[in-house]
Amino acid sequence: MVRVLPVPAAVLAAVLLACARATSTDPTPTVSSLVVSPKAVTLLPNQVADFTAVAFTSTGDTAQVSVTWSATSGAITDTATSGGRHYGHYKAGSDTGTFKVIATSHPGGLADNATVTLTAVPVVSVVVTPASVSLPVGGAVQLSATTKDSAGNVLTGRRATWASSNTTVAAVSGSGLVTVVAAGVATITATSEGENGIATVTATASIGRGPITDPGIVLTEPTVAKPAFLSPIYPTPFNPKVMRIVGEPATTVTMTAGGSGTWGSDVRHHYSDDQPWNADGTLLMLQNSGSPSDLVLDGNTYQVISGGCNDGGYGRWHPSLTHAYERVKAYGTQLWWYDIRTCVTTRSWTLPIAAPGDIEMGPSRDGRFMALSSATQVFVVDMDPQPPFAPYPSQRLGPVYDFSNCGATSGCTLDWTQVSASGQYVIVHFEGDWQQVLDVDPNTLALTPRPMPAAAPRCNGTAAQGFIYDLGHPDVTLNPFDNNEDVIIGQEHCGNIGKTVNGRLMGGVVLVRLRDGAVTALTDPTNETYPYHISARNLDRPGWVYVTYWPSPGKRFSDELVAVKLDGSGSVERYAH
Structure with a gap:
């Protein structure tokens, strides 16, 4: 049999304590912090920097965790992990400001x-x-300032301030628009971030120069400040005298x-087809x-x-x-002349049909004939009959011609008529x-379609019905280079540019x-802007028309x-522009 010997109490307690120590373990250290370094960097846009993230336990030891990287601007990639150290490679974006590079541990989410x-x-x-x-007095030019870095690369979005060394000669606006005030020389300085660039402006007393006659060059349109009422300017590159002849809206005339x-x-x-000045200018x-709706100015x-x-x-x-x-x-069934100085009617006619108030290009060049129309009919008035016809006040009006069945398959909706x-x-x-x-029959003023040669180019209607080449925004005149033949000049509108x-x-x-419908191209299509309006109203200068583009x-x-x-x-x- 087994005999159990008694054990002293002190010895038993010591044994139990030793057993307890032998069977228990220390708790696992927890991840208590994550540290990113360096804590702050300053970069230029698109530059790079490297960051390190390390996790630590509560006992201060390096913890083995995984880390993800993110950034509020730019981009960062996880490049390596070694001995608990995590490396991120950051590339800045193009925006300036203050941003964050962030490391997050897993597990734990620190x-x-x-x-x-x-x-x-x-x-x-x-x-x-x-x-x-070099500019004449009153001239203006738009300057531009280009900022560059140390490598000569253009920097965009940089603000420049402008100053003139001599404001009595040339003034400069906040946008770099220079206006010449008096003859002399001025240095215009553009400053950005403490760096300067200059331009030299030489102002002359010249009041402009003739027009540019080279048709081939491309010109840059300058930005010109709105001139003061009745104050001449001489904008580049043409340097003509330009004057604003209209006051500010709502101000007194x-x-x-x-x-x-x-x-x-x-x-x-x-x-454009209305003569702006009267005959003697x-x-x-x-x-x-x-108010009033029309104003008469000294020419x-x-x-x-x-x-x-x-x-x-x-x-x-x-x-x-x-x-x-x-x-x-003309208005309604009345046509009249009046003296602009007195508003007194000097001649008048009663019309067979109502005519619109806007009478297009006005009378023939001698002021004698006028074509007036309704939506479907047209007739001619001889306003100053000459022998063998009885003089005014004899009323000489031609018969009404109906063009509603014009023969054009594209339609016969009237735009305007013109003698x-x-x-x-x-x-x-149309x-x-x-x-x-x-x-126009010279004896009766009766109207009939003028047959055109079949070979004459056109894009609508027929030769027999008198159709000619399509033109937009045209005007009529006599061509001194072609025996003063009647011509019409306008935008090419057949799609053949x-x-x-x-x-x-x-x-x-x-x-x-x-x-006869013969066509002459007056401009070269090479890199030509599309024309807008054509005017032959400068009656003192035969052989030229004026075109806006x-x-x-x-x-x-x-x-x-x-x-x-x-x-x-x-x-x-x-x-001019």
């Missing part, structure tokens, strides 16, 4: 971050263009003949959306003389010197810009002879006013 400050690449140089410019009115928000010469008519000083005679600007100046102060107006410059023809211009030529028609390369401005940066004639010669040579005179 996080720490570092601050990344992205500063802009410093400006090292400023280049002002043009660096040197003071008239030299007495009385006053209000400038409207839309004040202008009526239209002493008066100018403007339409005014304020030389541009001071407002008086209101018109409730014309609304829709009448036309009589083109002859004999009747220089008379305007021609030719000589009075020998009437043009019926919506869509196809046009028909009618003969850059194509050859009857052996001629078609540009944007086209002349058509009314006698649409804005089209990078192309020839973009947003320009250009005189084009009628001889087909391609000669131009470029006057």
